[in-house]
Amino acid sequence: MxxxxxxxxxxxxxxxxxxxxxxxxxxxxxxxxxxxxxxxxxxxxxxxxxxxxxxxxxxxxxxxxxxxxxxxSWPRIRVVGRDGGVVTADLGSWRYRSLHxxxxxxxxxxxxxxxxxxxxxxxxxxxxxxxxxxxxxxxxPATGRTLLRQHFLGYRLRTARPVFDVRTATLMDFRTPQPAGGVAFGYVLPTSPTEALVEYTEFSEHLLTPAQYAEKLGEYLQRSGIGAHEVLSTETGVIPMTxxxxxxxxxxxxxxxxxxxxxxxxxxxxxxxxxxxxxxxxxxxLPGPLTLPPPHRRRHLLMDSVVLQGLADGRLGDGFFVNLFRRNPVHRVLGFLDGTTTPAQDLALMATAPRAAMLAAVAARALPR
Incomplete structure (x- = not known):
């Protein structure tokens, strides 16, 4: 500039x-x-x-x-597997926070x-x-190897009875039918025992119709035992993952x-x-000329590309995310998601990923488009 x-x-x-x-x-x-x-x-x-x-x-x-x-804000987070197994992590001095x-x-x-x-x-x-x-x-841009979308419907709702743990944010609850070539999960941010933002989210290639989002979220609410509730507001979004x-x-x-x-x-x-x-x-x-710093480290972008490839071709699914939290200190996982981990921490994290699936994703990524 x-x-x-x-x-x-x-x-x-x-x-x-x-x-x-x-x-x-x-x-x-x-x-x-x-x-x-x-x-x-x-x-x-x-x-x-x-x-x-x-x-x-x-x-x-x-x-x-x-x-x-x-x-x-929440001092604990949890991830729930498709089989109902729960991984809960105390964040210590950290907090998971939301800002509207x-x-x-x-x-x-x-x-x-x-x-x-x-x-x-x-x-x-x-x-x-x-x-x-x-x-x-x-x-x-059409220059990437893989394009998925994070797309979701969320309800900010109030329940008829106390059902939420206000100290715990649910980042991923995979007790929902999984799409081919991606993952689907519930996301729950409680603000009181009776109020929360509850979302149905997919990482997948194809978007749903409004009726399908409502159906999927309704199924998740029923499966989660939320019970009778009123919807206070809604949130929707589509975020490219490429x-x-x-x-x-x-x-x-x-x-x-x-x-x-x-x-x-x-x-x-x-x-x-x-x-x-x-x-x-x-x-x-400012007020000098502006240069945009890179948003992400190159090694993280390479790792992301492999993960996207694995999600898109079905080699990686809900188990990949559950095991990241189960087999690693929570600060290492959140640091990786935030792009602040060191090379040594990245290697330690990847060592806990499914080796065969990751190698297959790497090989698929190496093939000509």
Missing amino acids: PNPRGRDHAQPVLTIVGLGAAGASLAWRLLDAGVPFEVVEVPAGAPERSPERTWSTWGPDGPGPFGPLVSA STVLDRAVRRRLERAGVAVHERVLTGPPPAPAVDTRPVPV DAVFPASGLPGVLRWGAGAGSVRPSTGYSFSTLQRQADALAAQ
């Missing part, structure tokens, strides 16, 4: 396009740093506006500067208004005014960032922690 240094600092030195997880994270830091900028955001109700959703992170603190905005998009949006907008930052609400169909950080989604390389914007002065720049972890669909690390790096560079 061109260097905006030397411009009148009463004028914006940057345009942020989009106030989703990426745009809001950068805007928050620029407000702290006193860097003048402006925002272009899709109006509420427009089809291009990202749906409301819950972001999750973990670690000893955070996420980033948003600790005070965390909606809920509406809470972050309101907090960022309040700060923008107090600081007098211009927020232009319109659908931007062409290139943004440079210099800019463009967080709009882009089509997934080993494709996302190209730069190709536009002078426009830095593409977010899901459209590969910030989503290919094997898990997580991105919020990665965005916080990248937002710190970008904010530290």
